[in-house]
Amino acid sequence: MEAWLIEFLLTYVTFLSMFCPPATITAATILLGQVPAHTLRQLAWKVAGEYVAVMLIAIWIGNFLLTALGLNAHALTATGGAALLFQGWPLMTKGTKAEPARMPESHVNVQEMVLVPLLFPLTIGGGTIAVGISLASHNASLSGLLQLSAVILAMAPTIACTFLAVGPLHGRLSAGAIDAMARIAGIILVTLALQLLASGLSQLVLQYLAVKPH
Numbered sequence: 001m002e003a004w005l006i007e008f009l010l011t012y013v014t015f016l017s018m019f020c021p022p023a024t025i026t027a028a029t030i031l032l033g034q035v036p037a038h039t040l041r042q043l044a045w046k047v048a049g050e051y052v053a054v055m056l057i058a059i060w061i062g063n064f065l066l067t068a069l070g071l072n073a074h075a076l077t078a079t080g081g082a083a084l085l086f087q088g089w090p091l092m093t094k095g096t097k098a099e100p101a102r103m104p105e106s107h108v109n110v111q112e113m114v115l116v117p118l119l120f121p122l123t124i125g126g127g128t129i130a131v132g133i134s135l136a137s138h139n140a141s142l143s144g145l146l147q148l149s150a151v152i153l154a155m156a157p158t159i160a161c162t163f164l165a166v167g168p169l170h171g172r173l174s175a176g177a178i179d180a181m182a183r184i185a186g187i188i189l190v191t192l193a194l195q196l197l198a199s200g201l202s203q204l205v206l207q208y209l210a211v212k213p214h
Contacts, residue, residue, distance in 0.1 A: 004147065011135065011151045017129045017192045018084065019155065021162045023091055023185030026178050027122055028163055030096075033170040035110055043110065044163035047118050053126055055132050055152045062133030063140055073137035074207060078200025081193045082128030086191025087125050095179040095186075123159060129195065153178040 032040060066073060136148055173181075 002172060003163070008147060008151060011148065012154055014130070014131065014135075014192075015151060015155055016158065017082050017188055018125070018131065018187045019159065019162075020189055021158070022181040023189065024122055024162050025165055025169065026096060026141045026182045026185065028118070029033070029170055029178065031113065031117070032110065032163070032166050037167055039110060040164065040167050041140040043114060043118065044160040046114050047123055047163060048160040050114065050119050051123050051159055052152055055128070055155075056149060058129050059136045059145060059148050059152065062129075063137045066133060066137055072204065073134050073205075074200045074203040076130050076137075076200070078197050078204065080127040080134060081198075081200060082197030083125060083127035083130060083194065084189050084193035087121070087127065088193055090186070091182050092186025095182045096175070098147045118163075127193070127196070136199075145161050153209045197199075 021172065032043065035043070065071075066076065132148070132152075136145060139148060
């Protein structure tokens with residue numbers, strides 16, 4: 001039971017780092033700062049629910065797609081790291097200057113923002129799906145997939161609460177504080193990206209050396 005809990009917490013921290021609440025709050029404050037409280041609650045739980053749906057599909061079906069397409073799980077891990085690096089580097093080096101392109105025009109219906117940009121790419125990036133599929137391929141047993149599913153379900157209230165925090169924080173955070181949060185979030189993402197890249201690439205090399213004829 002203790003080993004299961006440790007594995008659960010480690011996996012949860014992995015997905016939490018990829019979601020990166022500081023970066024999400026920074027962007028969401030720009031996007032949703034003027035949204036009424038009741039609308040924000042609806043959006044928050046809708047995004048959380050769609051996150052769960054997308055990630056459960058990726059976890060339970062993604063491994064079969066890998067096999068069918070002949071793709072390597074370690075290569076997918078490295079790809080996820082590259083995607084996170086692409087996402088985190090601008091935040092780390094530019095802070096909130098990396099965010100203005102996400103600012104919607106005033107006439108946009110906020111309900112239309114749920115899929116893009118709130119779910120994709122703000123909540124789920126390419127790295128999130130890639131790492132989810134990679135973890136599923138390494139834990140392909142029923143118990144492993146159920147554990148991953150439990151982690152995804154645990155992410156739902158985390159995601160909802162992150163978006164709900166936009167309301168109380170809007171107008172109370174200075175531009176400097178938001179910029180600092182964005183840069184810290186970028187550092188976290190880049191660190192995780194380098195870990196995934198190193199893990200995926202090293203495993204690919206070891207796998208290549210193991211099958212290479214002597």
